[in-house]
Amino acid sequence: MNKYQDDFLYNDAFLPPEDIVSSVNPFSKSHRRILIGFALWIIKLNFLYLNYLLPLVGMLLIFTGFRSLKKENKWFSTCFVISIFLLAEFSSTLILNSTIHHKAIYQMPVMTALSVVSILLSFLLFFAFGKGIKSVQKKSNLPEGAGSSLALIIWYAILCALALLSYNGILIGLIMLIAFACILVSLYNISKELNDAGYTLSPPVLKISNWLICSLISLAIVAGSILGYAIWGKYNMQWEQLNPSVHESVKAHLSSLGFPEEILDDLAENDLLECKDALAVNVETKLHPVNNGREVTETRTDLSGRKVITRYTVYDRKELCITSVAVKLSSERECWKIFHHFSWQITPSFCGTECVRIIPAYNFNGSLGWSNGGSLSGRILYDNGNVTYTAPFYSLGSQVHTADDMFFGQSTTEDIYGAFSFPNIGKNHRGYVCYTTMANQPGWMLSSWINYTHKASPVEYPNETAMDNTLKSFLAKSDAYISAQDAIQFFTKDFP
Amino acid sequence: MHEKEIIKQIQSHNEKGLQGLITYYSPLIKYVIAPILSNEQDREDCLNEVIMRIWDKIDLFDESRGSFKSYITAIARNCALNRLRSTHYDIFEPLTDTVLSPHSSPEDILLKKEARQKLLSVLDTLSSKDKALFYRKYYYLQSTMQIASEMNISSRAVEGRLYRIRKRLQKILGGEIYE
Numbered sequence: 001m002n003k004y005q006d007d008f009l010y011n012d013a014f015l016p017p018e019d020i021v022s023s024v025n026p027f028s029k030s031h032r033r034i035l036i037g038f039a040l041w042i043i044k045l046n047f048l049y050l051n052y053l054l055p056l057v058g059m060l061l062i063f064t065g066f067r068s069l070k071k072e073n074k075w076f077s078t079c080f081v082i083s084i085f086l087l088a089e090f091s092s093t094l095i096l097n098s099t100i101h102h103k104a105i106y107q108m109p110v111m112t113a114l115s116v117v118s119i120l121l122s123f124l125l126f127f128a129f130g131k132g133i134k135s136v137q138k139k140s141n142l143p144e145g146a147g148s149s150l151a152l153i154i155w156y157a158i159l160c161a162l163a164l165l166s167y168n169g170i171l172i173g174l175i176m177l178i179a180f181a182c183i184l185v186s187l188y189n190i191s192k193e194l195n196d197a198g199y200t201l202s203p204p205v206l207k208i209s210n211w212l213i214c215s216l217i218s219l220a221i222v223a224g225s226i227l228g229y230a231i232w233g234k235y236n237m238q239w240e241q242l243n244p245s246v247h248e249s250v251k252a253h254l255s256s257l258g259f260p261e262e263i264l265d266d267l268a269e270n271d272l273l274e275c276k277d278a279l280a281v282n283v284e285t286k287l288h289p290v291n292n293g294r295e296v297t298e299t300r301t302d303l304s305g306r307k308v309i310t311r312y313t314v315y316d317r318k319e320l321c322i323t324s325v326a327v328k329l330s331s332e333r334e335c336w337k338i339f340h341h342f343s344w345q346i347t348p349s350f351c352g353t354e355c356v357r358i359i360p361a362y363n364f365n366g367s368l369g370w371s372n373g374g375s376l377s378g379r380i381l382y383d384n385g386n387v388t389y390t391a392p393f394y395s396l397g398s399q400v401h402t403a404d405d406m407f408f409g410q411s412t413t414e415d416i417y418g419a420f421s422f423p424n425i426g427k428n429h430r431g432y433v434c435y436t437t438m439a440n441q442p443g444w445m446l447s448s449w450i451n452y453t454h455k456a457s458p459v460e461y462p463n464e465t466a467m468d469n470t471l472k473s474f475l476a477k478s479d480a481y482i483s484a485q486d487a488i489q490f491f492t493k494d495f496p
Numbered sequence: 497m498h499e500k501e502i503i504k505q506i507q508s509h510n511e512k513g514l515q516g517l518i519t520y521y522s523p524l525i526k527y528v529i530a531p532i533l534s535n536e537q538d539r540e541d542c543l544n545e546v547i548m549r550i551w552d553k554i555d556l557f558d559e560s561r562g563s564f565k566s567y568i569t570a571i572a573r574n575c576a577l578n579r580l581r582s583t584h585y586d587i588f589e590p591l592t593d594t595v596l597s598p599h600s601s602p603e604d605i606l607l608k609k610e611a612r613q614k615l616l617s618v619l620d621t622l623s624s625k626d627k628a629l630f631y632r633k634y635y636y637l638q639s640t641m642q643i644a645s646e647m648n649i650s651s652r653a654v655e656g657r658l659y660r661i662r663k664r665l666q667k668i669l670g671g672e673i674y675e
């Protein structure tokens with residue numbers, strides 16, 4: 001006989017502690033774990049990444065809960081299988097969100113089908129859970145009453161309906177939350193009843209503990225996400241060595257009109273040729289900061305003796321040079337070719353995704369003054385050693401975008417968007433976009449804007465692109481991006 | 497039936513109480529008996545004995561000392577151990593100075609009581625998981641495999657943790673480490 005067994009052995013009066021008696025009942029522990037899992041999985045809190053962390057924890061609790069119950073009856077076994085699928089699906093979503101292609105992938109029909117399957121399996125999970133509870137109640141000689149699980153199914157159906165209708169009100173949301181809490185309490189009481197009835201189960205022998213399996217799953221998600229960021233965190237650009245231009249005469253002519261020489265070498269053959277008989281050139285250049293600057297606080301006393309505190313941002317570095325060039329082309333109708341060139345003066349500390357948004361001249365004044373002349377083009381360049389590399393934009397084209405601004409309301413525009421990525425190596429990262437515009441009537445100002453968005457921080461989840469951020473409304477924009485804006489504006493009558 | 501209702505009916509020797517005891521608490525009694533008695537017949541006999549003992553000695557149940565479940569657990573465990581001793585007396589070591597004899601002197605009983613109190617106070621300093629592990633092994637007499645499966649840890653983890661608990665008890669209480 002063991003020494004410790006002795007101590008307990010010959011004393012009928014010794015009663016085991018209450019916490020021990022309560023804990024030596026594996027059913028209630030698993031059941032509670034599942035209920036907490038349901039709560040964390042379904043309720044989404046959209047701050048501090050809790051809309052990802054809590055559902056993941058919830059799913060792991062559901063998975064480990066049903067892992068202990070799977071041998072109890074076929075219904076819990078079904079729940080276990082469904083929980084594996086739902087956990088795998090959610091984990092894949094978490095990993096996919098670390099790539100910049102997740103939005104495009106989610107729009108694919110197969111992903112839509114997967115979402116539908118996922119929702120149907122969720123209903124099946126609640127149904128099987130209810131059946132499993134009934135089976136356990138029967139085994140414990142307790143009255144069968146799993147109305148709470150039916151209520152849970154109805155509740156989830158209403159939730160899905162509200163999601164489809166994009167309902168975002170508070171009143172029904174609050175009612176749903178209270179109803180959900182009541183359902184969980186009711187399900188918890190079933191567990192308590194079973195516990196009081198002394199219901200016990202024989203869980204399967206686990207070769208791998210729950211902690212280990214949850215750690216492995218979490219590690220896999222983290223590793224997958226890191227891989228997602230590293231491999232699919234930027235656009236796959238088609239770089240090739242730049243061939244020197246053969247149209248030196250065109251370059252010389254443009255240079256004589258005032259076109260910046262350093263930019264001429266970056267232009268593609270077709271864009272140069274279009275300007276061969278150019279009549280005039282207008283240039284505007286400006287350096288822009290692509291950093292958050294530093295806050296400076298000045299305190300002074302005004303004439304009436306009051307303390308005046310002024311806060312402003314000082315930018316010690318201005319990394320991005322934007323040069324906008326308007327070239328008047330030789331044609332019957334007044335025609336201008338607009339170049340928006342951008343050039344990094346230093347190598348960016350982080351090269352993720354970039355985006356340029358061009359608000360062309362023909363989008364102003366209701367297109368009264370100017371019209372689209374076509375010839376949209378552009379390219380990206382960088383130097384590595386003595387070699388210059390070039391690549392087309394990952395995407396370049398017009399896109400209709402509806403912005404919802406709290407000040408100006410809804411507005412629909414069709415601007416030019418160019419998405420690209422720079423490599424992490426090399427220097428002189430630069431590029432340009434150009435288009436042609438034709439005058440409808442004389443006398444209208446030519447106004448063309450460029451908005452350059454740079455992804456300054458790799459830390460962003462889900463991983464989005466500079467273009468995604470550009471398309472968002474002002475208040476929805478992320479701090480991971482920094483933008484610079486510039487324009488070329490002039491009256492063309494001032495030019496021959 | 498509610499627990500209080502069952503107790504009341506047993507106390508008033510109402511057969512409904514006996515029925516309630518059998519219906520609602522048989523699974524718990526079987527759970528406690530199962531690791532101690534391997535023979536199915538012994539388990540059935542022990543279950544009946546426990547039920548009758550609770551029925552006959554319901555007056556000994558004191559709510560201030562513990563819950564009804566706790567009381568049933570203690571009765572079931574001790575009945576099972578008594579049955580094990582009576583049917584397999586040869587596996588028990590002969591009584592030595594370190595083992596309390598039911599016929600010990602009052603001084604021995606007092607010393608033993610103090611030792612138990614010390615042990616229980618040390619057990620209370622353990623984490624809830626370690627404490628549950630200890631009670632499962634040395635009070636409920638569950639096998640390592642059963643403990644591992646019910647606590648969702650591996651058998652190796654159970655043995656490792658028990659070893660560390662025993663070492664800690666040895667350090668605080670003195671004496672030798674027993675398996």
